[in-house]
Amino acid sequence: xxxxxxxxxxxxxLFNLMTPLLCLxxxxxxxxxxxxxxxxxxxxxYRDVGIEALGSAYGLSETxxxxxxxxxxxxxxxxxFRMQLWNIGAEGQLYMGALGATWVALxxxxxxxxxxxxxxxxxxxxxxxxxxxxxxALKARYRVNEVIxxxxxxxxxxxxxxxxxxxxxRDPKGxxxxxxxxxxxxxxxxxxxxxxxxxxxxISLVLAAILWVFTEKTVWGYELRVIGNxxxxxQYAGMNIQSKTIFVMFLSGALAALAGFAQVSGVVTRLQDNxxxxxxxxxxxxxxxxxxxxxGVVIVSFFFGIVYVGGDALKITYKLPxxxxxVFQGMLLFFLLASEYFVNHRITLVREPKTPVAV
Amino acid sequence: MxxxxxxxxxxxxxxxxxxxxxxxxxxxxxxEILTLLGENGAxxxxxxxxxxxxxxxxxxxxxxxxxxxxxxxxxxALSKGIxxxxxxxMLVPNHSVLDNILLAIDNxxxxxxxxxxxxxxxxxxxDLGLDLNLDTPVWKLSIGQQQWIEIxxxxxxxxxxxxxxxxxxxxxxxxxxxxxxxxxxxRAKGSSIIFISHKMREVMELxxxxxxxxxxxxxxxxTAGDYDTSKLARLMIxxxxxxxxxxxxxxxxxxxxxxxxxxxxxxxxxxxxxxxxLDIYAGEVxxxxxxxxxxxxxxxxxxxGLRKPINGNIRLRSVDVTKDWGNGKHFSIIGHVxxxxxxxxxxxxxxxxxxxxxxxxKAPEFCxxxxxxxxxxxxxxxxxxxxxxxKAGPSGAKVRVLSGGNIQKVIIARELGIKPELLIxxxxxxxxxxxxxxxxxxxxxxxxxxxxxxxxxxxxLDELLKVSDRIAVMFRGxxxxxxxxTKTTREQIGLMMxxxxxx
Ligand SMILES: Nc1ncnc2c1ncn2[C@@H]1O[C@H](COP(=O)(O)OP(=O)(O)OP(=O)(O)O)[C@@H](O)[C@H]1O
Ligand SMILES: [Mg+2]
Numbered sequence: 001x002x003x004x005x006x007x008x009x010x011x012x013x014l015f016n017l018m019t020p021l022l023c024l025x026x027x028x029x030x031x032x033x034x035x036x037x038x039x040x041x042x043x044x045x046y047r048d049v050g051i052e053a054l055g056s057a058y059g060l061s062e063t064x065x066x067x068x069x070x071x072x073x074x075x076x077x078x079x080x081f082r083m084q085l086w087n088i089g090a091e092g093q094l095y096m097g098a099l100g101a102t103w104v105a106l107x108x109x110x111x112x113x114x115x116x117x118x119x120x121x122x123x124x125x126x127x128x129x130x131x132x133x134x135x136x137a138l139k140a141r142y143r144v145n146e147v148i149x150x151x152x153x154x155x156x157x158x159x160x161x162x163x164x165x166x167x168x169x170r171d172p173k174g175x176x177x178x179x180x181x182x183x184x185x186x187x188x189x190x191x192x193x194x195x196x197x198x199x200x201x202x203i204s205l206v207l208a209a210i211l212w213v214f215t216e217k218t219v220w221g222y223e224l225r226v227i228g229n230x231x232x233x234x235q236y237a238g239m240n241i242q243s244k245t246i247f248v249m250f251l252s253g254a255l256a257a258l259a260g261f262a263q264v265s266g267v268v269t270r271l272q273d274n275x276x277x278x279x280x281x282x283x284x285x286x287x288x289x290x291x292x293x294x295x296g297v298v299i300v301s302f303f304f305g306i307v308y309v310g311g312d313a314l315k316i317t318y319k320l321p322x323x324x325x326x327v328f329q330g331m332l333l334f335f336l337l338a339s340e341y342f343v344n345h346r347i348t349l350v351r352e353p354k355t356p357v358a359v
Numbered sequence: 360m361x362x363x364x365x366x367x368x369x370x371x372x373x374x375x376x377x378x379x380x381x382x383x384x385x386x387x388x389x390x391e392i393l394t395l396l397g398e399n400g401a402x403x404x405x406x407x408x409x410x411x412x413x414x415x416x417x418x419x420x421x422x423x424x425x426x427x428x429x430x431x432x433x434x435x436a437l438s439k440g441i442x443x444x445x446x447x448x449m450l451v452p453n454h455s456v457l458d459n460i461l462l463a464i465d466n467x468x469x470x471x472x473x474x475x476x477x478x479x480x481x482x483x484x485x486d487l488g489l490d491l492n493l494d495t496p497v498w499k500l501s502i503g504q505q506q507w508i509e510i511x512x513x514x515x516x517x518x519x520x521x522x523x524x525x526x527x528x529x530x531x532x533x534x535x536x537x538x539x540x541x542x543x544x545x546r547a548k549g550s551s552i553i554f555i556s557h558k559m560r561e562v563m564e565l566x567x568x569x570x571x572x573x574x575x576x577x578x579x580x581x582t583a584g585d586y587d588t589s590k591l592a593r594l595m596i597x598x599x600x601x602x603x604x605x606x607x608x609x610x611x612x613x614x615x616x617x618x619x620x621x622x623x624x625x626x627x628x629x630x631x632x633x634x635x636x637l638d639i640y641a642g643e644v645x646x647x648x649x650x651x652x653x654x655x656x657x658x659x660x661x662x663x664g665l666r667k668p669i670n671g672n673i674r675l676r677s678v679d680v681t682k683d684w685g686n687g688k689h690f691s692i693i694g695h696v697x698x699x700x701x702x703x704x705x706x707x708x709x710x711x712x713x714x715x716x717x718x719x720x721k722a723p724e725f726c727x728x729x730x731x732x733x734x735x736x737x738x739x740x741x742x743x744x745x746x747x748x749x750k751a752g753p754s755g756a757k758v759r760v761l762s763g764g765n766i767q768k769v770i771i772a773r774e775l776g777i778k779p780e781l782l783i784x785x786x787x788x789x790x791x792x793x794x795x796x797x798x799x800x801x802x803x804x805x806x807x808x809x810x811x812x813x814x815x816x817x818x819x820l821d822e823l824l825k826v827s828d829r830i831a832v833m834f835r836g837x838x839x840x841x842x843x844x845t846k847t848t849r850e851q852i853g854l855m856m857x858x859x860x861x862x
Contacts, residue, residue: 218729222713222720229706236665236703237717238690 023335049310061195067305069259073283076255089150090256091280092157097124097257105187128257136249140242179272198266212294370419376753397572399764400750411443412436440519463512609807610643621671631657646827654836694779707759
């Protein structure tokens with residue numbers, strides 16, 4: 001008997017769908033073990049998570065509130081992935097977006113109600129876009145690895161926001177809390193039925209639909225696929241890879257920045273330094289699980305919304321540390337990476353035919 | 360002839376939508392060169408992948424010394440003495456030659472005795488009469504040299520059976536001759552070789568026996584002396600007629616593109632084209648002969664707008680277009696069959712349909728404002744697949760899974776499909792079976808009717824003499840001279856390829 005390991009020649013659609021689901025189940029099992037170790041009944045805990053996140057209209061709305069920034073950042077990361085660009089900086093771009101939106105809301109002097117929200121969005125996209133395009137430009141021009149640059153820019157963006165909310169932008173009437181003043185009403189997205197669900201959610205869905213059309217149906221999506229698959233062939237076909245690299249990174253950052261806009265305008269209604277519990281990092285997992293599809297990003301984001309809301313519930317009911325969410329995400333990523341191997345290889349057990357040992 | 364030591368019996372292998380091998384049997388005897396012959400997509404590479412442990416067959420068995428064996432992986436096959444050099448190589452570009460070879464030795468001890476191993480490898484290299492520095496990183500080597508490394512990797516492992524999948528497709532005729540001498544020596548020592556090639560001259564020269572595959576079935580095995588070229592062709596293609604055509608010149612008196620005093624470097628910074636002049640007339644097929652590595656690739660890339668010349672200019676109908684030649688403005692009028700088809704000519708994970716519009720995806724035919732016309736793209740593929748007889752598998756198949764020759768056909772179909780004004784074809788019939796090669800020649804020659812000028816870069820003098828209106832000869836980045844194929848001899852071209860000016 002021996003193991004036969006072969007490269008898989010093709011993967012069926014069903015198989016591609018099943019792998020992430022299987023990873024999910026495995027991650028749930030491992031986290032269940034941790035829960036047992038922490039003295040918690042995993043079945044009860046998972047049931048509570050389900051009830052908390054999905055069991056009531058309010059719970060569901062909270063799940064969607066958490067899913068919204070994940071959709072924006074997930075779409076951004078996914079878009080860059082399509083071109084084999086690894087944007088690990090969605091978190092920083094989110095913060096830059098929040099900063100841009102805040103500037104428009106508080107300091108631009110715009111008062112017009114119908115101009116306010118669009119201008120906040122545009123400013124957020126410009127700042128976040130530039131933030132990511134820096135990495136794109138360095139990659140295109142000097143072949144600097146975009147992973148490192150986007151990662152480092154995260155810390156700089158967070159630092160800038162901190163600097164502003166502790167310094168020049170701090171609300172003088174805010175009892176010294178590190179946060180800006182409250183946004184004027186016309187800079188706040190409308191919410192529904194006494195929940196925190198805000199219209200940013202619809203915006204994220206519309207964007208996902210637009211992005212789906214763009215990546216699947218247009219010439220532009222085709223170019224992304226060719227460049228992502230074989231840059232040399234793209235060049236050979238006359239596509240300008242350098243300018244596309246910069247442009248795609250810009251768009252990627254602009255999308256992620258809208259998460260920042262949605263957070264400050266829809267949820268927090270002001271800028272402070274902890275508007276994201278790491279949505280931009282989770283977005284990398286989201287994009288990966290979504291297998292680079294815009295529709296997938298929406299579905300996976302919803303799922304992670306449950307994880308966030310449910311995680312909060314675990315924290316409160318079972319006094320579990322916040323890091324349980326991180327453990328879960330880590331496990332999920334681990335299984336996903338490991339599963340790549342099984343997606344690409346076929347492993348079978350074969351019986352070696354009996355052969356007398358030749359000497 | 361002695362008894363066979365290796366038998367394949369009833370091998371069947373199915374890929375989604377394609378039966379690549381259907382009840383194939385084959386046997387190999389000690390000390391022979393067995394040639395596999397068959398049209399593009401007949402299943403040659405697949406069969407050899409089964410034999411070298413890369414694919415498991417769906418059914419059938421492999422008998423080694425009379426006993427059935429399972430080959431679980433290439434390493435497993437190698438440990439049983441069966442090694443294969445694939446159509447595309449598996450080397451680590453940044454590692455040195457020596458490191459790449461050492462990687463192949465799997466029972467290395469942790470503390471490896473580099474010096475001793477180096478001596479052993481060096482002995483093999485000098486035995487082969489190769490000029491190869493063991494410390495050079497692999498990316499600096501020519502494709503021919505890389506192939507030698509692949510072979511040496513197998514030789515250090517004492518292989519009984521060496522499988523070479525179209526080794527000469529990437530070699531110059533000189534390098535190929537060297538390889539043949541080596542293979543014959545190896546055979547004399549008792550090793551066996553399975554050899555795949557589409558070039559009849561090579562098949563005739565080397566083979567002890569020839570096994571012919573057709574549409575995934577083994578149709579015949581013939582022994583040297585019992586066959587000639589035409590019999591082999593008949594076995595391979597069946598009674599279908601090989602299309603014949605006769606060359607008619609469509610050359611017009613006006614110059615289409617002219618290259619004027621071009622200088623260009625390669626990526627390593629060495630000079631490849633040196634003060635190069637050439638006029639291509641509308642409608643003509645201008646052959647370019649020369650030993651590979653004398654600037655042909657650079658010429659192709661400069662003309663295709665993929666490489667900026669340092670000096671000199673390019674004129675299109677006597678207008679200087681050097682500046683925007685490289686920025687893509689002229690891509691739609693240039694067809695380009697690149698030298699390295701897999702690395703440059705296709706997006707492997709996109710479908711055949713998508714790859715067929717790689718050059719024309721923005722043309723109004725395939726694109727409406729910003730939306731792709733999927734139906735038009737599909738229909739186009741149907742037409743091209745039919746016209747070039749591309750064995751493309753089920754619709755929606757990725758181009759990556761096509762056989763080597765069929766990938767080449769996809770590229771040629773696409774490049775001619777844009778109805779270019781200038782076609783730059785580097786070794787366009789490499790890896791094509793004789794029927795397909797003849798068809799491509801006829802298509803290129805016919806396209807001259809519409810005024811398309813062709814630059815046909817090739818090492819195959821037969822091809823050049825057959826299709827070209829004029830033949831330019833290159834040596835060390837310079838043009839040696841231009842000859843008329845009807846008034847010249849192979850010997851004269853040969854001399855010019857060695858740098859001797861024509862008399
Ligand atoms: N991994 C794969 N998945 C699906 N189909 C495949 C795969 N590999 C090969 N095929 C199909 O199997 C058939 C045989 O391919 P193979 O590469 O063996 O041909 P070949 O005889 O080597 O041709 P060529 O002379 O062009 O190299 C082709 O139709 C090819 O498309
Ligand atoms: Mg092949």
